[in-house]
Amino acid sequence: MKTELSLDVDGEPYHLAVDTRMTLLDLLRERLGKMSPKKGCDHGQCGACTVLINGRRALACLALAVAHDGSEVVTADGLAHDGALHPVAQAFLDHDAFQCGYCTPGQICSAVGMLDEFAQGWPSAATIYPASEPELDHDEVAERMSGNLCRCGAYANIVPAVQDAAGQMAPR
Amino acid sequence: MKPFAYQAPGDAATAVRSVAADPAAVFLGGGTNLVDHLKLGVAAPDLIVDVTAATSNEITDDGAGGLRIGAAVPNSELAADRRVRDRYPVVAQALLSGASGQLRNMATTGGNPLQRTRCVYFQDVTTPCNKRKSGSGCSAIGGYTRYHAILGASEQCIATHPSDLAVALAALDAEVRVLGAAGERGIPFVDLHRLPGEHPELDTVLEHGELILSIDLPPLPMAARSAYRKVRDRASYAFALVSVAAAVDVADGIVRDARIAFGGVAHKPWRATKAEESLRGAPASDDSYRAAAQTELAGAQAQDGIDGGNAFKILLLTRTLVATLRDLAHEET
Numbered sequence: 001m002k003t004e005l006s007l008d009v010d011g012e013p014y015h016l017a018v019d020t021r022m023t024l025l026d027l028l029r030e031r032l033g034k035m036s037p038k039k040g041c042d043h044g045q046c047g048a049c050t051v052l053i054n055g056r057r058a059l060a061c062l063a064l065a066v067a068h069d070g071s072e073v074v075t076a077d078g079l080a081h082d083g084a085l086h087p088v089a090q091a092f093l094d095h096d097a098f099q100c101g102y103c104t105p106g107q108i109c110s111a112v113g114m115l116d117e118f119a120q121g122w123p124s125a126a127t128i129y130p131a132s133e134p135e136l137d138h139d140e141v142a143e144r145m146s147g148n149l150c151r152c153g154a155y156a157n158i159v160p161a162v163q164d165a166a167g168q169m170a171p172r
Numbered sequence: 173m174k175p176f177a178y179q180a181p182g183d184a185a186t187a188v189r190s191v192a193a194d195p196a197a198v199f200l201g202g203g204t205n206l207v208d209h210l211k212l213g214v215a216a217p218d219l220i221v222d223v224t225a226a227t228s229n230e231i232t233d234d235g236a237g238g239l240r241i242g243a244a245v246p247n248s249e250l251a252a253d254r255r256v257r258d259r260y261p262v263v264a265q266a267l268l269s270g271a272s273g274q275l276r277n278m279a280t281t282g283g284n285p286l287q288r289t290r291c292v293y294f295q296d297v298t299t300p301c302n303k304r305k306s307g308s309g310c311s312a313i314g315g316y317t318r319y320h321a322i323l324g325a326s327e328q329c330i331a332t333h334p335s336d337l338a339v340a341l342a343a344l345d346a347e348v349r350v351l352g353a354a355g356e357r358g359i360p361f362v363d364l365h366r367l368p369g370e371h372p373e374l375d376t377v378l379e380h381g382e383l384i385l386s387i388d389l390p391p392l393p394m395a396a397r398s399a400y401r402k403v404r405d406r407a408s409y410a411f412a413l414v415s416v417a418a419a420v421d422v423a424d425g426i427v428r429d430a431r432i433a434f435g436g437v438a439h440k441p442w443r444a445t446k447a448e449e450s451l452r453g454a455p456a457s458d459d460s461y462r463a464a465a466q467t468e469l470a471g472a473q474a475q476d477g478i479d480g481g482n483a484f485k486i487l488l489l490t491r492t493l494v495a496t497l498r499d500l501a502h503e504e505t
């Protein structure tokens with residue numbers, strides 16, 4: 001069944017008719033040609049499809065497009081500003097935090113969402129209770145990024161990349 | 173995937189009317205379980221009624237120390253809420269031990285306890301499963317049983333309930349507010365889920381079309397000292413093999429009161445009332461904690477399976493309970 005919806009994707013408005021069964025991931029890739037969100041598992045298990053929906057990281061493969069009518073979606077493509085890479089994307093380059101790159105756009109979107117959650121004081125399973133002020137140490141980053149799998153095992157460089165980006169983005 | 177119609181009403185009464193009127197209609201929360209099931213063919217509704225706008229996305233104080241959590245509150249916001257972290261740390265810890273950051277942003281308070289079992293056969297439509305197709309048989313019995321029950325199973329189904337949040341809610345005597353065609357009612361959280369018995373196709377006591385409006389946490393001062401401990405095959409992003417939600421009130425080396433529930437071991441979050449009973453008035457010691465676990469698990473029945481079975485869960489759960497209570501009692505002094 002077709003239904004109409006409006007979305008803002010990477011800063012551009014779209015209005016389109018979609019099948020109610022279409023996921024946001026298929027809409028982004030097949031209808032809008034946004035290829036940075038990847039279809040790794042299509043079942044919510046790998047994080048390759050991570051995008052930001054209204055500023056929060058989410059899995060596009062488990063999101064029905066119709067259920068997000070009116071939302072603002074940002075993919076890894078849309079993170080760059082004025083031709084400059086987002087600090088998280090730059091940190092992934094600087095730290096060589098990938099091999100094949102398939103998981104990378106999802107990792108980057110997830111890290112951007114995660115750093116915002118961290119800045120808002122959200123706890124994680126690695127945060128000791130009663131919550132002292134957590135630091136973004138290795139365990140915190142690993143736990144908060146555990147929804148993004150990397151088949152190439154680039155974790156050893158992903159964690160420092162995320163920590164580096166966090167440092168650069170912190171208000172001074 | 174079978175075609176379906178989609179509605180997103182702005183009020184609960186309309187949502188209930190739509191689903192109650194159509195036996196093949198379902199509610200949609202964050203979709204993290206339902207959308208997966210649509211793809212797998214485990215669910216094939218003809219109408220999906222999104223209830224994220226129809227239910228509250230707020231956490232409100234009840235004025236007496238308790239909290240009302242709207243069904244649309246995301247799992248991530250619930251875990252981050254200061255009041256929840258201070259008054260009911262077990263709830264925040266249970267949520268944070270489950271799924272991933274992305275999934276917790278999507279998953280809702282109403283949808284989480286209603287997620288369905290992760291039994292591999294239930295999710296594989298090519299295998300017999302009584303829960304998915306009544307009377308077709310249970311492939312798990314004698315199959316892969318690592319994630320299956322040791323308490324309260326039946327000959328029809330040995331599945332476990334996968335939610336971490338639900339285990340914490342069962343320990344805390346939460347109440348579920350639901351709206352159905354016949355009106356609104358409250359259900360003690362411990363009575364929401366069923367044991368499989370002869371009808372494993374029914375996970376809960378909810379009628380078709382009954383919508384969760386909120387989950388209410390009662391005032392419970394002792395819950396300020398509560399914890400959730402989860403044992404799993406990976407350090408993160410994996411379902412529980414066994415888990416323990418507990419709150420204890422210890423004074424002068426004596427356990428005055430305890431609230432305990434187990435996860436990963438039964439078709440429903442398992443409220444361990446026998447363990448609680450055995451702890452009241454007992455010295456706060458490992459011996460008491462072990463005795464409490466043994467009392468509760470006296471009726472446990474391990475499953476044989478091609479993966480070596482799940483007898484390990486009995487000892488694992490005993491140790492997990494001892495460790496959880498020891499840490500909590502220690503915190504208390």
Ligand SMILES: Cc1cc2nc3c(=O)[nH]c(=O)nc-3n(C[C@H](O)[C@H](O)[C@H](O)COP(=O)(O)OP(=O)(O)OC[C@H]3O[C@@H](n4cnc5c(N)ncnc54)[C@H](O)[C@@H]3O)c2cc1C
Binds near residue numbers: 384
């Ligand atoms: C890879 C992966 C790992 C996971 N790991 C964990 C884990 O470790 N621990 C854990 O606890 N969970 C885990 N989950 C499950 C996740 O927590 C649940 O899928 C989620 O909480 C379900 O919430 P939802 O809002 O997305 O529900 P939905 O998928 O939208 O709905 C689930 C069910 O609830 C019904 N429903 C939804 N809202 C209401 C309502 N208000 N009233 C009545 N019925 C309603 C729907 O009809 C459906 O049957 C994992 C999921 C994935 C994909």
Ligand code: SF4
Binds near residue numbers: 330
């Ligand atoms: S344990 Fe339950 S859910 Fe799993 S195959 Fe058997 S009947 Fe189905």
Ligand code: FES
Binds near residue numbers: 038048
């Ligand atoms: S493709 Fe969405 S989580 Fe794997």
Ligand code: FES
Binds near residue numbers: 099101149
């Ligand atoms: S870089 Fe290849 S999957 Fe992560």
